[in-house]
Amino acid sequence: MSAFFRKEMTEHMRRKRIFVIGILFLLFAVLGVVTAKLTPLILEMFADQMPGFTMDKTESDIWDAWGQYFKNIDIPLIVFLILWSGSFTTEYQKHTLIPLVTKGLSRTGIFVSKMASAALVWTGGYALYFGVFYFYSDFYWGNGELKNVALSVGMYWLYGLWLLGILGLFSSFADTAMQVLLGVGGVFFVCSFSEFVPKLAPKLPTALTGGLGLMQGRAVPSDFTVPFVIVMVSIALCTAGGIALIQKKQL
Amino acid sequence: MSTADLEKIKDFLPLLIPLVIIELGLLAYTLWHINTHENYKHGTRALWNVVAIVGMQFIGPILYFIIGKEDE
Structure with missing residues (x-):
């Protein structure tokens, strides 16, 4: 099983998936800071040309930057999920898992190794994103005011793991990468639309993307207990369901 | 240009220099990869x-590695 895990990681390297993910996370971290720094300058230029348009503030502050942090991370996460959507299904289509299973590798081992290697890449990419962003944020604004940094940033990481868990569940029975993506997208859209119900919104997994409030001190950690529990339970269910379903999957 | 500018x-x-270095490095690596x-x-060498040169601000090389590069 650990040999299969290593094989997975080697494959991610060889196919340049890790490389692309690394560049993307790095790029979006820097671009987030650039956007936060540029927006007031652009508005200022705009205000000069438009009589009657006045500016409240001409300098961007640290909250603009961390607002960008939680907004910008969406795109690398989506690219990550797209890149990994075919992780199982291309193997089903090419029947490359059959020789491994006949040689005694358990299907559970395949599922766990694949998910663990994907989770490791997400963790690494996200750590890079956070590290670069944190460095620049400290350089330009100073990070002294930030509250609950580890928790608010960690929540988004957990949110990524949750989407990855759903991706794993769909990968265990779907035949093509497109079906996997439609499944993950479907769950995401149901969640997004449920957010319009005010009572439901703070309980949904998507609430974990709201780390900014926690950072500013507008929210307290206990506000996120319900989505945290829901996400942990659904990751466990997705893993258990995925392991159960892949046993019956035609490889 | 005034001194304020x-x-x-x-x-x-501090933001632009690393971006430019990554951008040019990525472009060079991508061109090397395409031509070796x-x-x-999908697509051809030309x-x-x-695509890599026109979209050199990251998008070209990333597109190449996602949809152009053959599986090894």
Whole structure:
């Protein structure tokens, strides 16, 4: 099983998936800071040309930057999920898992190794994103005011793991990468639309993307207990369901 | 350009320099990769050279590695 895990990681390297993910996370971290720094300058230029348009503030502050942090991370996460959507299904289509299973590798081992290697890449990419962003944020604004940094940033990481868990569940029975993506997208859209119900919104997994409030001190950690529990339970269910379903999957 | 403008640009240098280095490094690596490989998942060598250079601000190289590069 650990040999299969290593094989997975080697494959991610060889196919340049890790490389692309690394560049993307790095790029979006820097671009987030650039956007936060540029927006007031652009508005200022705009205000000069438009009589009657006045500016409240001409300098961007640290909250603009961390607002960008939680907004910008969406795109690398989506690219990550797209890149990994075919992780199982291309193997089903090419029947490359059959020789491994006949040689005694358990299907559970395949599922766990694949998910663990994907989770490791997400963790690494996200750590890079956070590290670069944190460095620049400290350089330009100073990070002294930030509250609950580890928790608010960690929540988004957990949110990524949750989407990855759903991706794993769909990968265990779907035949093509497109079906996997439609499944993950479907769950995401149901969640997004449920957010319009005010009572439901703070309980949904998507609430974990709201780390900014926690950072500013507008929210307290206990506000996120319900989505945290829901996400942990659904990751466990997705893993258990995925392991159960892949046993019956035609490889 | 006034000194205030220069100050603003200086403020951005710590962000711009790493971006430019990554961008050019990525472009060089991508062009090397395109021109040392015979087969692509989609497209041709000429097409990928053009895409990489025209979209050199990250999008070209990333597109190449996601949809152009053959599986090894």
